[in-house]
Amino acid sequence: MGVAAEAVKMARELGATVAGFVPAKSLKNSPSARSAGPPGFRAGTGSIMVLGLYHDPEHPEMDWWEEGASTPGDRMLQQIAEALRKWLKEVHRIDARVLPYQVHDGGIYLKDAAVMAGLGFIGRNNLVIVPGSGASIRFRALWVDLEVPKPRAGRRPxxxxxxxxxxxxxxxxxxxxxxxxxxxxxxxxxxxxxxxxxxxxxxxxxxxxxxxxxxxxxxx
Ligand code: SF4
Ligand code: SF4
Structure with a gap:
């Protein structure tokens, strides 16, 4: 199993619902970058690992946003991302960096990245729809010093x-x-x-x- 596949498996063990990789340089021309301007984080090498976490509508509190503390669901995603960063370094000697959520804080267009990583497609509701989770999923990402092939992007059915x-x-x-x-x-x-x-x-x-x-x- 390659490192990327191993990292996806590890992400799921840590609690992520889905995970996938996309070459970092391919985000430069993502749909949002073309329409709204370059993302806050740009890299010509390495990859973006996108993590998705199902937000069960039965637990709306996962989405409750608090000033300065984001949401409980986002904090879970951050913990998974940080655990992956440490695992990549300790087990594989690979550098990684957890990216900020907001584009203007140095983040990326997460929905574009999720679709480009093959995790789902953009529905007519402008949300990423992921098989098994529908639109009830939130994302976070890490930059990883690992080159990966470009996966097939999700297409709207x-x-x-x-x-x-x-x-x-x-x-x-x-x-x-x-x-x-x-x-x-x-x-x-x-x-x-x-x-x-x-x-x-x-x-x-x-x-x-x-x-x-x-x-x-x-x-x-
Ligand atoms: S299936 Fe598509 S059109 Fe129907 S509610 Fe979902 S996003 Fe909207
Ligand atoms: S697009 Fe409309 S339905 Fe969707 S979150 Fe915004 S206000 Fe609500």
Missing amino acids: AFCEECPAPCQTKCPMHAFVDGRYHRAECLKRIDVNKKTATGERRPLDHCRVCELVCPSGRDG
């Missing part, structure tokens, strides 16, 4: 094209008014959530409508 798209019609902010995702409208909902939480001393529970109504991918 006919199922999604033929679906009546409740992800779009049920959006409370009409963020898909013309069938395309409009980030500004979705972000307004986040602002509403923040204002609602002000003074209540509770973590933020963001809108997940376009994720939770999606039937795709949940049964593997």
Whole structure:
């Protein structure tokens, strides 16, 4: 078994739902990089290891965001990523670096990376849909000093094209008014959530409508 396959196996043992690799240099021309500008982290060598963690809708608290502390689910992903970084160094003498979540903090476009690593596809809800987890999955990534071949990227299946798209019609902010995702409208909902939480001393529970109504991918 090669190091990349071994690392994927180790990631799953550590608790990740899915994991995969993509050459770091290929992210330079990812769809988001082309439309929104270069990612915060760029490397011409090595690879990006993407980790996905299923966020069970039965446990919404995994997604509750706290100022300065991210979410419980994201903290689990960070712990898995850090354990992998140490394992790569100690067992294989390979350098790795856990990347920040936000692009503007030096991160990457995680959804692009997940699709390019072959973990899933972008649904009409603008989320990555992963077989077995649907859209209820969150991602983190590490840069790894390991060259890997480019995997086959996930492609949207006919199922999604033929679906009546409740992800779009049920959006409370009409963020898909013309069938395309409009980030500004979705972000307004986040602002509403923040204002609602002000003074209540509770973590933020963001809108997940376009994720939770999606039937795709949940049964593997
Ligand atoms: S709800 Fe339907 S159209 Fe929307 S992402 Fe899911 S499968 Fe695709
Ligand atoms: S998260 Fe909510 S507001 Fe944003 S696009 Fe999805 S359904 Fe609309």
